[in-house]
Amino acid sequence: MMNKNKEPHENTNTARRKFLAGIAGAAGLSIASGVTLFSFAEANDKTGPVSSKVRWGMLIDTLKCADGCNDCVSACFKENGIGSTGRPDTDPQWIRKIEVRNPKTERQISLPMMCQHCADPPCVDVCPTGASFKRADGIVLVDKHTCIGCRYCMMACPFQARSFVHEDLTDQKTDIPRGKGTVESCTLCVHRIDKGGTPACAEACSDTAGKAILFGDLNDPNSEITRRVEKFASTQIRADLGLDAGIRYRGI
């Protein structure tokens, strides 16, 4: 009777052990995969978590920016999948070339204009839902899930740097979230930066003779951009507004 009773008891224990082991394994797997996913989300491939120790920015040397050269614009549009519908009033433009002429001296310069990635961005201030936001590293972005398309940020931006998506989009890039009825602007190629790369416009400009766009960390005293900002006089567009733009210009 005892033996008979013992056998099933032992069998039960084995089954329970297997069951517990299975549960533990499944739990371990879930946690491990969760932790892995979390770490993917938390840390970037090469640069680590976003930190305010870094302030990404650009120094644009208008003395080197060639009149008529559009390489930065083409590179941006290609990188981010921005196409033309033939309706220039409603087509998005994340970056554009501006020709500036002094009517008194006839001096003319050419420069690229895009989101200035301000330290105190007016677009972030006015956004009712907080969809417009600034990352710790200074990059100003739009959260495509919470933008309601009110366009108040477009009213508030002093640089006319933002575009509204006026119609359906096709052939979008997987790295670049965009959507009809929301507002968008230059992301400083955040998808590249998070992998340790540089923005497409800066890369395109360095490939050509211009080398007018220098990208780097404005907080790093040893970076090329900081050294040049310290050495040469540079300015911010609409510096009077005190927004502390991340894009600096030389020669204007």
Place this chain on the structure above:
Amino acid sequence: MATKFIYRQLQGNETKYYLFLCLIGIIASIGGFSAYYMETNGHHVTGMNNHIVWGIPHIFAIFLILTASGALNVASISSVFGKAIYTPLARLSGLLAIALLIGGLLVLVLDLGRPDRLIVAMTTYNFKSIFAWNIFLYTGFLAVVIIYLWMMLEKRMNHFTKTLGVVAFIWRLALTTGTGSIFGFLVARQSYDAAVFAPLFIAISFSLGLAVFILVLAAALSADDRPLGVYIVTKLGRLLSIFVAAVLYFVLVQHLTNLYATEHHGVERFILLEGGIYTGLFWIGQIIIGGFLPLLLLLHPRFNGKKFNVYSAAVCVIFGGLAQLYVIIIGGQAYPLVLFPGMEITSSFFDGAVRSYIPSLPEVLLGIGGISVAILITAIGLKALRFLPTSLEDSVTDPNVNKAP
């Protein structure tokens, strides 16, 4: 004095009433279909673009929102400032405030790029944004006015009317300050970024709200064959003249301040002299038709004592108000941003050039749809509850007539 007035639901010809409801319902539905058309195709089917980002829908929406807070003033004058002559008008004033605000908010929401995300706007806030404050100011206004109306309509609650009246009055001042500050807080643009927008918008709301109130009062009483005396209409007309003068004063301050600062000379030259449609709308629409003409109709002895002149003045004020909003909203965006002061700039994004805007039919229909919804709510309210006094003839409103033996 208040006890003399008897309030009744609309009791006139039912067939005519329901035909009217159907007609307004159809116009409101067309507005709804226009919004659907804009949302499915994207905003490229409208006249709005990356430069004129707010268009006709915003003019209608802000017109309705300003009018809503202004329409409540008649009730405020009655319960806050104790002017008994306005007491029989207070209920209609509250109803109109609710109806107009709902109409305006509908237009605003349906013009969003993603109106389906309204729930995001209602649950996710950035409290530094004046838009986020306005969401609370608008919904709170609706709640306050509904309670205020309840206090007025329910005899047992009448003694709370004054308290609620004060709350509603302060709230409507905050609401219009919020609406004006949408523009006042915009640092980027030459024509905005001025504190005067808050009091200017309060003055516009007083004037537009009263003008709309006078016309709705006359239309509702006339549709139900109820008498409306000259005394009360001319009294409302005199009040309207003060509000019209207040708007003109703030417009003068707005432009004088800008004209004093050299950095704003460009935008002032654009609006006042060289802006084409905007200059025309400013001088002819806003100043002459919306300002001087109503003042003449309301104050000149030759036009005194005629209800028609007050109604005409109210129509002029509404036209002038719409023109003013067009100049502020569209004109303010059409003038290019000043990126490099003193320089000439050109680009593929039309930097440095005056931006063009041609309103499209769906936008206009959406705006008219918002007005129709406001009319629909008012008409249903008047039929369902006792908002309207049975008579406003001089014998019951004019204290001098009452004193006569």
